[in-house]
Amino acid sequence: xxxxxxxxxxxxxxxxxxxxxxxxxxxxxxxxxxxxxxxxxxxxxxxxxxxxxxxxxxxxxxxxxxxxxxxxxxxxxxxxxxxxxxxxxxxxxxxxxxxxxxxxxxxxxxxxxxxxxxxxxxxxxxxxxxxxxxxxxxxxxxxxxxxxxxxxxxxxxxxxxxxxxxxxxxxxxxxxxxxxxxxxxxxxxxxxxxxxxxxxxxxxxxxxxxx
Numbered sequence: 001x002x003x004x005x006x007x008x009x010x011x012x013x014x015x016x017x018x019x020x021x022x023x024x025x026x027x028x029x030x031x032x033x034x035x036x037x038x039x040x041x042x043x044x045x046x047x048x049x050x051x052x053x054x055x056x057x058x059x060x061x062x063x064x065x066x067x068x069x070x071x072x073x074x075x076x077x078x079x080x081x082x083x084x085x086x087x088x089x090x091x092x093x094x095x096x097x098x099x100x101x102x103x104x105x106x107x108x109x110x111x112x113x114x115x116x117x118x119x120x121x122x123x124x125x126x127x128x129x130x131x132x133x134x135x136x137x138x139x140x141x142x143x144x145x146x147x148x149x150x151x152x153x154x155x156x157x158x159x160x161x162x163x164x165x166x167x168x169x170x171x172x173x174x175x176x177x178x179x180x181x182x183x184x185x186x187x188x189x190x191x192x193x194x195x196x197x198x199x200x201x202x203x204x205x206x207x208x209x210x211x
Contacts, residue, residue, distance in 0.1 A: 010078070016071040023047065024068050027059070032075045038063060091167065093138050098163040100142040105135055105155065129155070 009017065017025050026045035031038065038059035039052065049055045062068055106127045114122045132140075144156045167173075 094163045096138045104139045
């Protein structure tokens with residue numbers, strides 16, 4: 001049995017539910033919450049039919065009821081709308097990805113790694129990856145790959161320009177481009193044609209009027 005979904009009813013859905021019998025309401029809720037078969041939803045809802053055949057028939061009759069259909073479809077639509085990412089969510093996610101840098105994933109510090117021949121300290125910048133709970137899940141999704149080399153781990157992130165490009169398209173930041181058709185050295189386009197058919201001459205005349 002799948003994970004049970006918590007369902008909160010809107011005023012409209014409560015109105016639809018009020019038109020059903022208690023058994024019908026429980027049946028629809030069981031059907032939506034658990035994703036189980038109609039027969040099992042009927043049994044869980046407290047249906048009294050005993051045999052599998054009778055249970056199937058009772059469940060089928062219930063599903064065919066117009067009021068039951070309306071309530072069930074309303075709940076399905078609500079669940080679907082919760083699952084689908086809104087434009088605002090997409091913009092926020094893309095914005096985070098576009099701003100992501102290696103500093104959101106790793107910490108850097110200057111550490112003494114030894115001494116030179118004169119006894120002076122030798123300093124080197126070292127880095128370590130932040131703990132998982134410290135990294136925003138959206139930022140973590142910006143990591144393209146982590147590979148281990150002879151010199152240590154190597155982290156590659158997705159190009160932020162890709163997210164900026166998508167944001168630009170969604171927001172309409174790019175102004176429409178104006179295209180002009182010209183002839184040699186920017187002069188007016190000349191069209192020379194030897195035509196005799198009236199329909200061809202008419203078509204060319206229309207074309208010339210647009211240039």
